[in-house]
Amino acid sequence: MSQRRRLEANLGATTQSNFYVGFSGEIAHGGVFLATYEAFPKDTSVRMLVTLPGGFEFECDGYVRFVRDPMDFASESEPGMGVQFEGLSDKARELVMRFIRKRPPIFYDV
Secondary structure: OOOOEEEEEEOOOOOOOEEEEOOOOOHHHOEEEEEOOOOOOOOOEEEEEEEEOOOEEEEEEEEEEEEEOOOOOOOOOOOEEEEEEEOOOHHHHHHHHHHHHHOOOEEOOO
């Protein structure tokens, strides 16, 4: 098994990065959209540090589920990558739920 790549996701009230959910609406089946021009290839395994307003943070495993190409000038979406959670802890899920009550997640059909 290849080693997980490390990355950091800083989410705030006005960042382009945000949590995302699919049809289920369940955040544990979703993840983090990370706005970046330096996306990892799809299916890359990652260890992610997620930082939230108020000094809250958690680490979790995930993998790159989708990539938005920065050279796709026809798209109005921010370039970046969607990292799907793998085994979100109860503490992490609680922090995510608290955050999305103030800022709704984006929808992405995975």
